[in-house]
Amino acid sequence: MRALHPQEAAAVASTLPKRRREYATVRMCARRAMGKLGVPMAPLLSDPRGAPQWPSGLVGSMTHCSGYRAAVVGRTSDYRGLGIDAEPNVPMPKGLLEFISLPQERARIQDLTNAAREVCWDRLLFSAKEAVFKVWYPITKRELGFDEVDIWIHADAGAFSAHLAVPDVGVDSDHLTKLSGRWLCGNDLVVTAIALGCDRS
Numbered sequence: 001m002r003a004l005h006p007q008e009a010a011a012v013a014s015t016l017p018k019r020r021r022e023y024a025t026v027r028m029c030a031r032r033a034m035g036k037l038g039v040p041m042a043p044l045l046s047d048p049r050g051a052p053q054w055p056s057g058l059v060g061s062m063t064h065c066s067g068y069r070a071a072v073v074g075r076t077s078d079y080r081g082l083g084i085d086a087e088p089n090v091p092m093p094k095g096l097l098e099f100i101s102l103p104q105e106r107a108r109i110q111d112l113t114n115a116a117r118e119v120c121w122d123r124l125l126f127s128a129k130e131a132v133f134k135v136w137y138p139i140t141k142r143e144l145g146f147d148e149v150d151i152w153i154h155a156d157a158g159a160f161s162a163h164l165a166v167p168d169v170g171v172d173s174d175h176l177t178k179l180s181g182r183w184l185c186g187n188d189l190v191v192t193a194i195a196l197g198c199d200r201s
Helices: 006-011 017-036 096-100 103-115 121-140
Strands: 058-065 068-075 079-088 149-154 159-164 178-186 189-197
Touching: 006 017, 017 058, 017 068, 058 121, 068 079, 068 189, 079 121, 096 103, 096 121, 103 121, 103 149, 121 149, 121 159, 121 178, 121 189
Parallel strands: 058 079
Antiparallel strands: 058 068, 079 189, 149 159, 159 178, 178 189
């Protein structure tokens, strides 16, 4: 595929065409963002977990779902971590909410659903956790369980906060136990994002 570097094409050569298209188009988005920072084009390969490996001096995040691709890239001098996630604004499959959420989160999701049904709040909760994971993992190199993240969605503000119950992982993790992000809902999508500045904001 023309949008892929040879190393990238080799990495997805055995996957289905749909996966190759997603892989290519989201990397096209990432390279456009890199170009706006004046960074030369470079292969964007994935680590064994699937997290993108950014060129030295950059941090970023990519997301894709049906009909949508996006990437965000910044300099490590400005950001410790970036996380973006997009999901279809449809209810999650039966039983999945119980798997990815804490009891108190489910109670809050029910309250939000009762107040405003145009947003699939369970899907938004999942997306927010994905954005958290995308910030957390590149910094710590540690997997994060769904039950280690408690998300509060602030409906009127288009924002959310995440409280992480995690052990010390030796990378100044105290600064990662409280994260905040933004969310949007529109065009049949929910999108969440976190920008963790070097000043911890």
